[in-house]
Amino acid sequence: MAYHNSKGPASEHVYQDTVIWQCTSCNCWSRKEYVSVAEPLCPLCKSKMVEETKNIRLLD
Numbered sequence: 328m329a330y331h332n333s334k335g336p337a338s339e340h341v342y343q344d345t346v347i348w349q350c351t352s353c354n355c356w357s358r359k360e361y362v363s364v365a366e367p368l369c370p371l372c373k374s375k376m377v378e379e380t381k382n383i384r385l386l387d
């Protein structure tokens with residue numbers, strides 16, 4: 328019986344390379360599209376963040 332509402336096979340998740348800001352001191356990161364400043368600092372430890380590309384799962 329189907330219990331999953333998403334379109335397509337339920338076992339497949341959509342991943343996409345996304346530009347993020349990654350903290351240089353901890354594991355915190357944010358999607359760049361959600362960050363409005365040019366050189367953000369980590370909201371947790373106030374360290375410098377670097378721009379990276381991360382393959383993250385998209386929410387549907």
Ligand SMILES: [Zn+2]
Nearest residue numbers: 350353369372
């Ligand atoms: Zn941090």
